[in-house]
Amino acid sequence: MERMAEEAAFNEFVVARSPALMRVAYVLTRDQQLAEDLVQTALFKAALRWRHIEGDPEPYVRRILYTESVSWWRRRTRRVAESAARYDAPSGAEVDLDMQLSVERALHRLTVRQRAVLVLRYYEDLTEVEAAQVLGVGVGTVKSMHRQALARLRAEAPDLGELIGVDHD
DSSP states (O other), X not given: OHHHXXXXXXXXXXXXXXXXXXXXXXXXXXXXXXXXXXXXXHHHHHXXXXXXXXXXXXXXXXXXXXXXXXXXXHHOSSOOOOOOXXXXXXXXXXXXXXXHHHHHHHHXXXXXXHHXXXXXXXXXXXXXXXXXXXXXXXXXXXXXXXXXXXXXXXXHOGGGHXXXXXXXX
């Protein structure tokens, strides 16, 4: 009976949180199919440990997303061609397509770890400490990667100056 309750809880989590997990995975991978694979991998790994996850399972699953995306990048010997696929914007949100394309191009210029730090800090709205915990690195590493990512964006994507702050980190 307990196993059925665990399965039901897992299925409920998957149905409820998959869209949000897909958006994060797409921002990390910039490819719809890779994002789907990343979410599937994260959910599979979470399913294996489901009974041992205490409290809200989402932080655990999101950490898997981030660590897997970095691991996939490390294993790849060459870059994946840029995909034209895009995630759907949340309903009711107006999308500035030019800005979206500029942000996507700018994120492509970053390393995977820099991109992960920016996604955690700005998209997920985590603190430096929380981002460090998710990535399994020190706070100083997060600060350094954050600073490097913003400097790189300022240098290579000046059209995003008002988004990233031209004069400060």
